[in-house]
Amino acid sequence: MEFKYKRVILKLSGEVLAGQKGFGIDDQVISNVATYIKKMADAGIEVGVVIGAGNFWRGRSSKNMERTTADYMGMMGTVMNSLAMADALKFLKVKSRVISAISMTQLAENYNRENAVNYLSSGEVVIFAAGTGSPFFSTDTTAALRAAEMDAELILLAKRIDGVYDSDPMVNPNAVKYSSLSYSEILNKKLAVMDFSAITLCMDNHIPIQVFDLNEPENIMKACAGENVGTLVYGE
Numbered sequence: 369m370e371f372k373y374k375r376v377i378l379k380l381s382g383e384v385l386a387g388q389k390g391f392g393i394d395d396q397v398i399s400n401v402a403t404y405i406k407k408m409a410d411a412g413i414e415v416g417v418v419i420g421a422g423n424f425w426r427g428r429s430s431k432n433m434e435r436t437t438a439d440y441m442g443m444m445g446t447v448m449n450s451l452a453m454a455d456a457l458k459f460l461k462v463k464s465r466v467i468s469a470i471s472m473t474q475l476a477e478n479y480n481r482e483n484a485v486n487y488l489s490s491g492e493v494v495i496f497a498a499g500t501g502s503p504f505f506s507t508d509t510t511a512a513l514r515a516a517e518m519d520a521e522l523i524l525l526a527k528r529i530d531g532v533y534d535s536d537p538m539v540n541p542n543a544v545k546y547s548s549l550s551y552s553e554i555l556n557k558k559l560a561v562m563d564f565s566a567i568t569l570c571m572d573n574h575i576p577i578q579v580f581d582l583n584e585p586e587n588i589m590k591a592c593a594g595e596n597v598g599t600l601v602y603g604e
Contacts, residue, residue, distance in 0.1 A: 372594030373521040375414040375488060378405065379511040379562075380526050382423035382449055384582055392423060393452050402456035404588045405493055409462055413592055414488040416518055417495045418511040419453060421445025439503035443470060446507060450497035451475065457493060464493035469501030469510075481517050488518060508566035516573040523570065523577045524591055525562065530581035531598035532561050548600045561601065570601070577601040 380401065387394030408415050424445035428438040450466045457464040465487055468476035476497055477483070487494050499510045515523050529537060530545070534557075537543040551571035554561050561567065561579060570577060580587045580598035587597040 369411075369589065369593050371411060371413060371592045373413065373592050375416075375518065375520045376408070376522045376524050376592060377416045377418060377511050377515040377518065377520045378524045378526065378588075379508070380417065380419045380582075382420040382445065384526060384528065385419070385449055385452070386423035393449070398452055398456045399459075400585075401582070402453065402460055402462070404582075404585065405457060406460045406462045407589060408592060409491065409493055411589070411592075412491075414491070415493045416484075416488060416514055416520060417450075417453060417493065418507055418514060419446055419449040419495070419497075420507040421449060424448060436503040439499075439505075443498040443501075446499060447472065447475065447497045450495045453495055462493060463491070464495060466495045466497050468497040470498040472498075484514075485518060494518075506563050506566065508562035509569065512562070512566040512569040512573075512575065515575050516569060520575065522591070523575060524588060525577050525579045526582040527579055527598075528581070528583065530584070532559055532579050532601075534559070546599050547596060548602070550603060551601060554601060561599075567601075571603075574603060576603075 385393050385398055387397040405415055421442045425442045454464045454466050466476040467479050467484055469479045471478050484494050496514050499507055500513060511523055532546050533543040535543045551567050554567050578591045578600055580591055590597045
């Protein structure tokens with residue numbers, strides 16, 4: 369198989385890692401995802417990973433909690449998921465490195481763009497933890513930001529459904545799936561793909577987004593080969 373994209377950012381939600389458990393990390397799920405990443409790395413694709421924290425934390429637990437406190441707690445959740453992913457990759461003998469936007473040198477290396485690019489170029493899987501390091505920014509925005517900084521050619525947006533629909537297919541059986549969308553269409557139609565700041569960042573930097581179903585094992589490799597395995601978001 370020939371690959372169209374050499375360097376990609378894989379964006380995973382925390383909920384994906386929870387599997388059917390709904391909370392925490394499902395060992396089988398994270399092992400499966402690590403296997404997909406290994407296939408990419410073995411094929412010579414440079415892989416950066418951004419993981420959300422929805423399996424541990426979903427924002428403020430009460431009106432009395434400050435947004436900044438809640439966001440920092442979410443960043444800690446992404447660190448836990450990142451360390452778990454690095455451990456799963458280590459088991460498969462895949463060299464990886466956790467880089468954190470918040471300093472915690474006993475657990476992860478501090479984020480430095482030049483170092484991260486060098487690690488990717490040398491074949492290491494780089495796992496970007498702790499979001500952007502600042503509150504009020506989602507891990508969607510983190511994925512878009514790191515993709516721009518790393519000169520990634522594609523964001524692989526892993527979902528539990530097979531693309532983007534005009535409404536929630538879990539609620540509306542007549543929901544229509546889009547095979548492709550422009551950034552402007554997402555913004556104008558207010559489609560729930562990534563948050564708007566992430567879409568705008570991708571649009572400004574001309575970074576395509578492939579939305580796909582993670583439950584189909586070959587989707588990642590097909591997407592890297594340039595096949596549209598769900599919904600492709602790109603320019604006008």
